Amino acid sequence: MKDIVIIGAGVSGTCIARELSRYAAHICVLEKGDDVASGTSKANSGVIHSGFDAKPGTLMAELNVEGNKLMWERAKELNFPVKQNGALVVCTDPDERDHLDVLLDQAYKNGVPGVRILERDEVLKMEPNLTDKTVAALYAPTGGVISPFGLAIAMGENANVNGVDFQFETEVTNIYPIEGGYHLDTNKGPIETKAIINAAGVYADVFHNMVSEKKIHITARKGEYLLFDKAIGHIFTASVFPLPGKMGKGILTAPTIDGNLYVGPTANDVDDKEGVNTTQEILDLLVDKAETAHLCKIKLPLNRIITSFSGLRAHEDHHEFIVEEVADAPNFFDAAGIESPGLTSSPAIGVRMAKIVSKKMELKEKDNFISTRKGITHFRDLSEEEKQAKIAENPAYGQIICRCEMITEGEILDAIHRPLGARSMDAIKRRTRAGMGRCQAGFCTPKTMEILAREWGVPMTSITKKGGKSKMLVGYTKEI
Numbered sequence: 001m002k003d004i005v006i007i008g009a010g011v012s013g014t015c016i017a018r019e020l021s022r023y024a025a026h027i028c029v030l031e032k033g034d035d036v037a038s039g040t041s042k043a044n045s046g047v048i049h050s051g052f053d054a055k056p057g058t059l060m061a062e063l064n065v066e067g068n069k070l071m072w073e074r075a076k077e078l079n080f081p082v083k084q085n086g087a088l089v090v091c092t093d094p095d096e097r098d099h100l101d102v103l104l105d106q107a108y109k110n111g112v113p114g115v116r117i118l119e120r121d122e123v124l125k126m127e128p129n130l131t132d133k134t135v136a137a138l139y140a141p142t143g144g145v146i147s148p149f150g151l152a153i154a155m156g157e158n159a160n161v162n163g164v165d166f167q168f169e170t171e172v173t174n175i176y177p178i179e180g181g182y183h184l185d186t187n188k189g190p191i192e193t194k195a196i197i198n199a200a201g202v203y204a205d206v207f208h209n210m211v212s213e214k215k216i217h218i219t220a221r222k223g224e225y226l227l228f229d230k231a232i233g234h235i236f237t238a239s240v241f242p243l244p245g246k247m248g249k250g251i252l253t254a255p256t257i258d259g260n261l262y263v264g265p266t267a268n269d270v271d272d273k274e275g276v277n278t279t280q281e282i283l284d285l286l287v288d289k290a291e292t293a294h295l296c297k298i299k300l301p302l303n304r305i306i307t308s309f310s311g312l313r314a315h316e317d318h319h320e321f322i323v324e325e326v327a328d329a330p331n332f333f334d335a336a337g338i339e340s341p342g343l344t345s346s347p348a349i350g351v352r353m354a355k356i357v358s359k360k361m362e363l364k365e366k367d368n369f370i371s372t373r374k375g376i377t378h379f380r381d382l383s384e385e386e387k388q389a390k391i392a393e394n395p396a397y398g399q400i401i402c403r404c405e406m407i408t409e410g411e412i413l414d415a416i417h418r419p420l421g422a423r424s425m426d427a428i429k430r431r432t433r434a435g436m437g438r439c440q441a442g443f444c445t446p447k448t449m450e451i452l453a454r455e456w457g458v459p460m461t462s463i464t465k466k467g468g469k470s471k472m473l474v475g476y477t478k479e480i
Contacts, residue, residue, distance in 0.1 A: 012041075026165075029164060045254065047144070047146075047343070047344070050140035052140055057109075077371055085145055126238070139238075156419075172186050224279065229304050323335050376414050
């Protein structure tokens with residue numbers, strides 16, 4: 001019997017796993033995808049929120065502010081990229097100017113440092129490409145940007161090095177209590193455990209409701225995006241938000257951690273918890289926002305769009321995080337309803353859950369916990385001297401595989417052979433950015449597949465996009 005099973009390897013699940021790996025316990029993470037961050041966590045805005053827009057007094061507000069502070073510490077410990085670029089909430093209607101004061105008051109109550117209101121001239125000096133309709137803006141200097149899957153990979157790798165097992169492509173189908181814990185049915189056989197942590201994103205209500213009479217309900221809230229290439233990533237420095245609406249923070253225009261620019265997300269509730277398809281109607285809306293210079297005084301060039309995508313938020317009916325032991329299900333712990341600002345809050349969710357679980361289960365801390373991790377060395381970021389030294393050390397770094405992002409074979413090999421090594425094309429992409437450039441994997445796919453097949457000792461026909469049945473090839477041309 002395992003001590004703890006964590007369901008879900010998104011940012012919440014991996015952060016919880018990392019914090020619990022400080023303790024002497026047999027911990028296992030079950031993930032139905034083929035990699036960490038393959039569900040809700042893989043597609044979002046990548047914004048580190050300051051915490052001014054969460055309702056004061058809520059757990060969401062508390063963990064947002066705590067998570068923001070922790071994020072910078074964890075980035076140093078675990079070597080994942082973050083950038084403090086600040087956030088602006090822009091008012092374009094003089095009649096709505098007082099809404100900025102409401103947000104400023106919330107920021108004070110939530111303990112967000114440095115937040116202030118900037119008048120038109122100061123805002124435009126900071127962001128000269130903002131719309132001429134700008135009246136004023138709320139400025140939060142502690143806002144930032146991050147790769148959501150970069151965070152999950154770092155946390156997951158560190159947890160794994162500290163003894164946490166990860167079982168991918170393992171889907172939980174049923175849970176019921178047994179003496180001393182719980183029985184889980186999965187597609188790969190039964191598992192018994194003393195405790196369960198439910199970090200299953202949009203499916204967290206499904207698992208909660210299997211063991212508790214007090215039901216919760218989570219709606220999948222779809223957000224769609226347009227992603228532009230790096231040629232226009234300089235248009236804004238800060239993450240630029242409109243005044244928020246009842247469905248969320250609104251459609252923003254912001255840079256990514258890697259220098260792209262995006263417009264999104266939208267917010268539409270859907271019944272399908274796997275419904276990450278993009279829709280023409282919504283894409284037309286986003287294109288209209290780009291063409292009509294939404295928040296920006298210039299039209300965004302549509303020929304610079306490199307892709308569109310969508311993600312799902314786990315919207316709990318009360319719009320509040322649930323991070324606690326379930327009252328009528330001993331040793332079953334929820335990390336549920338983790339929607340925006342869930343990414344920012346995830347390091348704090350990990351700390352909070354680890355405290356709750358370790359106290360309840362009387363876990364003892366390890367003497368040999370490894371708190372640091374070294375990420376993949378990106379060849380493009382090295383100096384010329386460093387590049388030559390890297391190639392001399394390993395000639396694979398002299399072979400460019402992805403020309404758009406300048407990713408080398410050495411980086412792909414590192415992604416495959418490090419803890420939680422990549423086994424699919426999407427897993428390679430998340431770790432290295434191979435395939436994320438302007439051509440969207442048009443040129444680097446065959447060579448990346450060859451490397452994956454060679455290193456895992458499998459035929460190319462078994463290589464998948466994202467595990468499961470998502471095979472890239474069906475056979476060889478002369479056999480068909």
